[in-house]
Amino acid sequence: MQTLHPWAETLPQLHDHLWARLIRGVHDRHAPARHPTLATVSPSGMPQARTVVLRSADKQAATLTLYTDVHSDKVKALHTTPVAALHVWDGTAHLQTRIEASVTVLTGDTAHEHWQRVPEHSRSAYSSGPTPGEPITDALAYTKTPDQQAFAVLLLQVNTIDALHLGPQHRRALFTREDGWAGQWVVP
Structure with missing residues (x-):
């Protein structure tokens, strides 16, 4: 019989564990939190989800950072609509983490410090070439030229974290x- 993970026994342990997993995702390319799913609401009101790369996680400030093309x-x-949801599934731990956040988009001078951390070989993801989603005639009919003006930082101010552990008893x-991260057990 599967035993309960010790980190799922109390609210403080679980909260600490969730942040430890997010922080690990920043530094470990194989960690489930490295590539979470980000969901936004399109201007027409449709939900949009995509995989992103987690660039920073700060437990004290309760913020997460992602990079994207402006x-x-x-x-x-x-x-x-400056809000988003982030979803992480960790199959090994049987843990689903859902995060709701307010988002600030940083560009230009306010994103410069982050741009300096982007390795040279990765900068072409933020390009003055064709924009993401623009139609092209062939799968590789594009050229991307790195451009800091095309770089944006998404700063997520975490408002809620909903954690579901699928252990022997969910x-x-x-x-x-709002409650200072004290937490509340809820029905799974």
Whole structure:
């Protein structure tokens, strides 16, 4: 019989564990939190989800950081509706983490410090070439030239974390900024 993970026994342990997993995702390319799913609402009101790379996680500030091309649909969506959800599934731990956040889009000078951290070989993802989603005649009919003006930082201010542990007895907890992250067990 599967035993309960010790980190799922109390609310403080679970909260600490969730943040440890997010922080690990920043530094370990094989960690489930490295490539979470980001969901936004398009200007027409449709949900949009895509895989992103987690660039930073700060437990004290309760913030997460992602990078994107300023021309991407997600930036357009966030200018209209500046909120997002992040989803991480960790099959090994049987843990689902859902995060709701307010999002600030940083560009230009406010994103310069982050741009300096982007390796040279990765900068072409933020390009003055064709914009993401633009039609092309062939699968590789594009050239991307690195351009800091095309670089955007998505700063997520975490408002809620909903954690579901699918152990021998399912457990679910909701943590909110509003209650100082004290947490509340809820029915799974």
